[in-house]
Amino acid sequence: MIKWTTSTMLRCLSCKEEYGSDNAGTCKDCYEEASETEEELKREIEDLKAKIAFLRFWSPLEHHNFLQLGSPSFTDVVLVASDEHPANPVSFPAHKAVLTCRSPVFKAMLETDMEERLSGIIKISDISNDTLRCFVDYLYTAEACLDEQMARDLLVLAEKYEVKYLKAHCEKFLVSKLNWDNLVTNFGLAQQHNAKILLDASLSMITDNMSKFTKTPEYAHLVEKDPRLVVEIFEAYLSKAVNTAAKKD
């Protein structure tokens, strides 16, 4: 049997408080090793951030100011949101080299004799000027100032142009904002655009609260509008219930 008295308490090197046997963490060697590892990881993060700063093109604002000021920017293609009101056309100049490097779809478009290569104009349907600006900026900088609607719009665009990294970025953002109000919308979006990260997270949130979910107006609406999706939800719920039961046995 171990008997502890106050005189046998140890002092934690990190928080400086005393602790006893029940609260034993690490020995000194392991503590020092862990501190070193943490320092190394932080240095690696600084190095990676510096590399990103080097590889990134102009920041969004700089980029657009730069182009507006008429400085030579060596762009050789423009992107246009084709459904925007014709009274308000905005062309977003870009570089073929950047577009082909970021998206296999742009690559196919610009490396073969498709209309876009010959005209130097890429028309993008079903999006606003704001979304297109944000999309182009992301291709250059790997950064976007997202809200939920922008994340959904960019997810659709990223799926269409196969920009996997942006798609994952939007999915992770939407997962971080997932709540009872946007759950069905995000689940439907994820389903429609093969967004696996968002799909798993939203489906898990639904099946964890199945009986609450089936009492919502969104559920009633979904049964009406898209019963197949409801079937998929129930299948996932069943599968989870079976797994849970199997674990208990």
Next chain:
Amino acid sequence: MIKWTTSTMLRCLSCKEEYGSDNAGTCKDCYEEASETEEELKREIEDLKAKIAFLRFWSPLEHHNFLQLGSPSFTDVVLVASDEHPANPVSFPAHKAVLTCRSPVFKAMLETDMEERLSGIIKISDISNDTLRCFVDYLYTAEACLDEQMARDLLVLAEKYEVKYLKAHCEKFLVSKLNWDNLVTNFGLAQQHNAKILLDASLSMITDNMSKFTKTPEYAHLVEKDPRLVVEIFEAYLSKAVNTAAKKD
């Protein structure tokens, strides 16, 4: 007084060994917090690496294969090592947009009506084809397969074209390889090209072994060839000696 017997030893959660009061590291809470921090840092590193993969252009080999195969690569400028033997001219195609983004010197060259802008040819003197290939690759990928000579050549080029990130990369590589044989060469290079990281490291290695250093043939050669540099070394040595003495008082 604390008395320890084997029965009062604690078990380290990390290495699973027992430890006593002298070897106390952290309490359990701090251990768990540190583990979580480490996991978070590792996740951040993964995220940053994915961002780098997205922002990077073609890898060196792909890049050159790509260009050799005659696929459209939308390049609009070539770089040439101007001193290479004329029987062996190699042009390295590149994009003005990438060069201006990576180097203020290329930017000034290509955005004003200098010869290079008009001709679309940038001649680079005093380097080999191999060094130029490595330099261009680095501007696209932020990666280089370095040996000591290549690191020195690229450091000079990075200084000339103000590619700070590459310069720091070469300096860090040379610091990691610093030894008694290459010390004077690297110190001289650092001195000549304002390479502060390499300068500090090599000067520190010299002044730590001053009496050994003054007995080497390199020292004798340096006194002959560049006595000002020797004066700088002695000044640094004196300054260190004064500081050490002040700390002791």
